Amino acid sequence: MRVLGIDPGLTRCGVGVVDGSVGRPLSMVDVGVIRTSSDLPVAERLVTIEKGLDAWLDEHRPDAVAVERVFARSDSSTIMGTAQASGIALVVAARRGLPIAMHTPSEVKAAVSGNGRADKAQVGAMVVRILRLTELPKPADAADALALAITHVWRGSASNRLEAAVAQQQALAKAQKQKMRTR
Amino acid sequence: MRVLGIDPGLTRCGVGVVDGSVGRPLSMVDVGVIRTSSDLPVAERLVTIEKGLDAWLDEHRPDAVAVERVFARSDSSTIMGTAQASGIALVVAARRGLPIAMHTPSEVKAAVSGNGRADKAQVGAMVVRILRLTELPKPADAADALALAITHVWRGSASNRLEAAVAQQQALAKAQKQKMRTR
Known part of the structure; x- marks a missing residue:
């Protein structure tokens, strides 16, 4: 599973791509930042972010x-700029029919470091360890985008496995009911 | 001059088109609302707004x-939804290279009713009068979009006329200086 994590922002929009699945080592594919100048009108900056994404x-x-x-x-x-940039990120992904998930900062912290109140340094250290990097990508927005992608691989897969297990249980229960009826 | 006013919102995004120029009666070309269901994911709602605009x-x-x-x-x-919708509105217009202006609610109230703290009813009554309508378009988001478009025709033209006057003065001053030098 390949996930693009986006940490939306008008001045710096972090982007990070992670490959992986639960129970196997994750790997970083690419990481970066889409920058826009605060000298430009907001509308132009949002178009730059759209094109970049x-x-x-x-x-x-x-x-x-x-x-x-x-x-x-x-x-x-x-x-406001962050919210506008996040709107662009959602539209760009939704136009392509890609599955989109939104994770809160504390969800990301909890998934990556085990602590929903972890500080930047703790989360960064875990991103480096999980992706087996030699150093943490900078700026922080880039590292945050990787943390989001990691969170999604783990949480997405976890909830998928849960859903699969629930569906299996329900199918079993249904089959048993039908078996009892046909007796 | 034809202006599209957009009152951004995730559930109801007001749109109103006004034709006109300063000193001549304005006319409403069209007015409406782009609606999206709160049952849908935000990303899909934003795509609907994008397509609608x-x-x-x-x-x-x-x-x-x-x-x-x-x-x-x-x-x-x-x-947050309003900010995201406004981001979409800005991108849709900027992609086409259209001039974009942003007006605050109090600028709109002041332009339309002469009072930056006017209430909804006062602004609505002035929109009806300015555009010579028989009744105020509903919902309020549609009427607000018209008020925005009116504001832009008036403020945009006013600042243009001011800029033109300033440019004329500067050109005159420059010409006089040159005249004095050549004497």
Whole structure:
């Protein structure tokens, strides 16, 4: 399974591609940042992000896209730009019919480090270890995108396995009921 | 000048097209709302808004687009969806190279009713009067989109006229300087 993780932002939009599945080592395919200048109008910056994300999808053909879920926080002046960038990320992926998941920052921290309140350094160290990198990609947005992709491989697969198990149980129960009726 | 006003929203995205110029009566060309169901994933809803806005631009070929400027307010649970929808509106217009302006709600109120703190009813009554309608289009998002378009015709033209006057003054001053030098 190949996942493109997107950490949306207007100035720096982190992107990271991870290959892997649960129980096997994950590997980093590519990582980077789409940058836009704050001198440009917001609309142009969003178009740059759209084109950049399209290029990443064209190049890496992921099976799924994981986008950080953005929350309204009154203490952040950049939240509107982040929300707008996340909207672009969702549209770019949805236009291609790709499965999209949104993970909150604490979900990502919990998945990668085992602690939903882990700090940046802890999460970064785990990203390096999980992907067997020699150093943490910079800037932080790039590393965060990798953490999102890792989270999605693990959580996505976990919930898929759970769903599969539930479906199997239900199928078994149904089969038993039918067996009892036909007796 | 033809302006498409967009009042961004995830559930209801208001759209209104106004023809006109300063000093002449404005006219409504079309008004409506792009709706998306809250049962659908956000990404699909944003794609629906994108397609809807593209269709409005294809049909009406405006000279400019006016989008309501969204602010982060901690008291609103819908602000993230609104910001994402506004991002889509900006990208759809910017991809076509259309001039884009963003107006705040109080700028719109001030332009349309003369009072930046006017209530919905006052603004609505002025939209009806300015566009010589028989009744106010519903829902409120549709009426707000018209108010945005009106604001843009008036403010855009006003600032254009101001710029033109300033440019004329500067050209005159330059010409006089040159005249003095050549004496």
